[in-house]
């Protein structure tokens with residue numbers, strides 16, 4: 001329940017003794033709220049892991065841990081070159097072994113207080129993961145500027161697509177009562193480098209911008225500030241009408257422009273470092289500029305102008321689709337936004353989901369990445385498991401995030417990966433960002449499933465540096481959260497790394513997508529054909545018939561493949577080069593089509609469904625051997641959740657196999673047990 005900040009005692013006695021030897025003396029130049037928080041964190045960590053209370057010293061005659069911004073450290077000249085410290089930027093840090101007065105010392109330094117806080121967390125992680133600290137030379141700095149959690153939390157404390165209890169924000173008790181959870185949330189988020197929090201749902205309530213609520217938001221901002229986390233708000237585009245008494249919210253109307261300007265000024269009077277606005281406009285019934293025949297750029301720029309004097313930004317979502325636009329939902333965001341490239345103000349960042357539909361278990365990368373070279377694009381991932389079995393399924397999402405980040409768009413030639421694009425490699429003057437839809441709620445274990453915490457953790461790590469590997473992040477999280485014992489870490493790491501593919505296999509193998517239960521998005525629903533709008537029906541997406549299955553997005557179909565650069569387009573376009581994982585995303589394939597596995601499509605699909613469900617059984621067997629490594633309650637929690645997950649996997653498998661069989665009209669291949 002302390003997330004990855006439990007600071008468990010270092011079990012390896014020899015190593016613990018070495019740590020103590022190195023860390024007995026401390027020179028920590030604190031003072032500001034951020035530095036005080038960093039110092040407090042360091043002391044809590046050392047106490048928990050080593051039962052150590054380091055002695056504060058002024059004159060370093062011993063092996064000392066120095067912590068402080070470079071200007072305040074007073075180290076002997078040239079201990080660390082100024083040019084090296086400069087590389088840490090505004091939020092990064094340096095951890096370095098140095099020799100002072102013939103003593104081996106460690107220095108944690110940065111250019112800013114927040115850099116120091118990150119450095120302290122980075123240093124604690126070394127101990128939490130039991131690294132040697134004899135020779136250290138670590139330079140860390142974020143590759144992305146805005147690393148933001150998006151909470152889809154409503155003012156009545158329900159959470160849209162939240163599966164971990166109610167909202168952690170207790171609006172009723174705010175601003176007077178600051179729950180310890182807010183502070184722990186900020187600590188945990190800061191520990192992985194998250195620096196922003198959109199506290200309310202993108203399906204926004206205009207009341208959020210009333211003085212009463214802004215007071216409450218201010219209290220949260222004050223709580224997060226020492227941890228380097230800025231508060232942002234989702235805003236409803238019709239707010240000038242809803243709470244401002246105006247007749248219009250036309251972004252070119254002078255009164256509307258003035259209203260937003262005044263509102264921004266009001267917000268910044270209370271929250272001088274307010275981050276800015278997140279906007280969902282003209283999507284799923286939300287109001288937006290198109291009602292006034294204005295473009296997304298007109299709407300975003302108007303808000304951007306109101307925020308610019310205060311250095312705020314607008315995160316404008318590209319999640320738009322409309323069932324009145326015929327045929328292929330996957331194409332719409334690209335069609336609407338690409339023509340606007342270069343038209344957004346410099347403090348607007350267009351927020352694009354990782355894939356073109358909607359956070360499915362597997363999607364190809366969104367074709368907008370690389371298609372808007374003059375527009376900042378902020379990638380949006382979903383941590384909450386809307387389409388991944390809610391909080392009863394163990395799904396470690398880092399491999400999903402990495403799959404997208406490492407996809408090569410070829411937009412600027414080979415090597416134009418999504419990661420390179422969103423980190424601004426090809427256009428360094430753009431602002432950069434990564435958003436994660438939070439999976440946090442009021443559940444005692446924060447995220448509903450103990451392993452779901454890993455997704456919050458991994459999101460922060462990847463937003464800080466998308467080049468980090470899923471495997472390293474998983475191992476670090478397991479060690480920090482549970483224990484360093486290799487007999488636990490190795491199997492947990494491997495369970496985590498396989499978990500997303502397993503889930504794809506029993507839900508949506510081979511490029512299938514959007515075949516889940518209607519409305520709730522829970523459980524299988526490939527038969528859904530009456531959802532109220534065509535593009536909410538499962539049948540719209542899988543298009544199964546007696547000939548085959550899949551959505552033809554090649555040039556003989558919707559031609560969505562053509563939204564990708566030629567090398568990518570050609571790969572998807574061609575049935576023989578299209579990867580199995582995306583086959584039915586791009587093609588309507590005959591049931592007897594021969595797959596790479598040598599099986600027919602039908603047999604291969606059945607195989608994937610069975611493999612997926614079986615893998616959950618495997619996972620259960622592994623977990624059953626882990627009772628000795630975690631406390632009883634946690635063991636039982638995970639055990640029970642895995643049993644539920646297994647039932648769900650079987651339900652997905654049986655439903656999909658039996659339903660699709662009505663089209664394929666083929667027997668279930670030998671060796672697979674016929675669903676009851």
Ligand code: GCW
Nearest residue numbers: 152160161202203280319358
């Ligand atoms: O995934 C869909 C969800 C909606 C959500 C929407 C969005 C907040 O089903 O609940 O609304 O995406 O991202 O705006």
